[in-house]
Amino acid sequence: MAAKTQKSRRNIELLTSSQQQLLRVIGQSGPSSRTVLAASMGLSKAAMSGIARDLISLGVLRETETVYGQGRPSILLDLHPEGAFFVGISLIEEPAPLVLSDFNGNVVARRTMPLSRNPETIAEMIAEALPKLLCERKDAGRKLAGLGIALSGFVDEKQASCVQSTLLGWQDVPLASIVKHKTGIDTFIENDAKAVAVGEKLFGSAREMQNFSIVSFDNGIGCAHFVGGKLYRGNHGGAGEIAHCTIEPNGSPCRCGKRGCLDTVASLKAIKEMARAEGLACRSLDELETEASRGNVMAIGILHRAGSALGLAIAHLIQFNDPGLILITHVEGRFDGLFGTVMRQAAEANVLPRCAGRTPIRTQRVDGDVWARGAASIAAHNFLIGPNPC
Numbered sequence: 001m002a003a004k005t006q007k008s009r010r011n012i013e014l015l016t017s018s019q020q021q022l023l024r025v026i027g028q029s030g031p032s033s034r035t036v037l038a039a040s041m042g043l044s045k046a047a048m049s050g051i052a053r054d055l056i057s058l059g060v061l062r063e064t065e066t067v068y069g070q071g072r073p074s075i076l077l078d079l080h081p082e083g084a085f086f087v088g089i090s091l092i093e094e095p096a097p098l099v100l101s102d103f104n105g106n107v108v109a110r111r112t113m114p115l116s117r118n119p120e121t122i123a124e125m126i127a128e129a130l131p132k133l134l135c136e137r138k139d140a141g142r143k144l145a146g147l148g149i150a151l152s153g154f155v156d157e158k159q160a161s162c163v164q165s166t167l168l169g170w171q172d173v174p175l176a177s178i179v180k181h182k183t184g185i186d187t188f189i190e191n192d193a194k195a196v197a198v199g200e201k202l203f204g205s206a207r208e209m210q211n212f213s214i215v216s217f218d219n220g221i222g223c224a225h226f227v228g229g230k231l232y233r234g235n236h237g238g239a240g241e242i243a244h245c246t247i248e249p250n251g252s253p254c255r256c257g258k259r260g261c262l263d264t265v266a267s268l269k270a271i272k273e274m275a276r277a278e279g280l281a282c283r284s285l286d287e288l289e290t291e292a293s294r295g296n297v298m299a300i301g302i303l304h305r306a307g308s309a310l311g312l313a314i315a316h317l318i319q320f321n322d323p324g325l326i327l328i329t330h331v332e333g334r335f336d337g338l339f340g341t342v343m344r345q346a347a348e349a350n351v352l353p354r355c356a357g358r359t360p361i362r363t364q365r366v367d368g369d370v371w372a373r374g375a376a377s378i379a380a381h382n383f384l385i386g387p388n389p390c
């Protein structure tokens with residue numbers, strides 16, 4: 001399998017360094033004219049046009065809209081959606097989803113595979129599932145440019161080794177090299193929330209933002225930050241993990257060993273557990289919101305407690321980093337009820353008065369592919385921008 005995939009990938013791997021540089025410039029700045037690209041790369045327009053012509057004939061670049069300004073109209077060059085493909089895998093769900101994404105970050109094919117905690121077994125499962133995923137799109141194997149894996153835990157700065165994962169029971173597992181050995185594909189791993197943040201920066205709603213934070217609201221709460229246009233990782237890969245910030249001193253025990261972490265009060269799992277403990281028959285945040293709107297004091301109390309905790313944590317984020325945007329992504333649940341209202345009020349009430357109302361807090365409903373899509377964007381980021389986003 002490895003040899004076959006390596007042989008069929010030659011097209012995308014044989015790009016020259018100037019061709020790759022041009023793709024990186026467009027990946028960072030978006031569609032641009034030949035004149036602008038030549039200036040950014042320090043090349044003559046003729047030299048740049050030659051590189052672009054070769055990439056267009058290879059199907060990696062394409063001409064898009066014509067822009068009319070002063071002087072002659074110019075045609076913008078952009079990445080061809082089918083110019084390169086990336087595989088993304090999420091190890092936080094069972095079964096584990098695998099997606100194939102195009103050069104614009106769109107998912108064009110998906111499959112699942114059984115989840116394992118054994119790195120060798122994971123690599124074998126990926127090697128087995130890959131040919132079936134790739135055959136769903138013509139030329140995907142020939143244009144496959146990388147593979148990304150998202151997991152719950154800390155990842156080293158080379159995006160090669162999982163430093164620690166409670167969910168998988170791992171410590172210092174060099175997963176990227178194990179998977180590359182089995183598949184022959186360049187592989188990068190990343191923390192789940194950081195992968196989503198990179199996806200939003202590269203392809204999504206944060207493309208124009210230099211400083212922003214992602215808060216992923218799910219059974220656990222994830223968090224990641226872009227500072228000065230780059231993913232901020234910290235010294236040990238754990239920068240900005242708000243889930244285990246103590247928000248209620250001496251509160252409920254957390255799976256991490258501490259007490260009163262944000263995750264024990266405001267995660268979807270914690271909210272559902274609190275509802276169950278109060279004897280409420282609510283199976284979702286939606287149902288709890290409905291109960292609260294009918295005046296159920298138990299439901300109101302739970303949503304108030306959870307919303308206040310999340311809002312307080314977000315206020316700290318705003319105070320520490322002064323981001324231009326807080327983007328809350330959520331697969332389940334809703335933020336237009338009591339929970340979201342209290343969260344916003346708590347965030348505003350706990351920042352310095354001069355900071356209140358200055359940082360937009362946007363919520364974004366995402367589909368179940370969010371983690372695998374984020375993983376694919378890690379591979380795309382490495383191909384386009386470079387090997388190390390921090």
Ligand SMILES: [Zn+2]
Nearest residue numbers: 244254256261
């Ligand atoms: Zn904790």
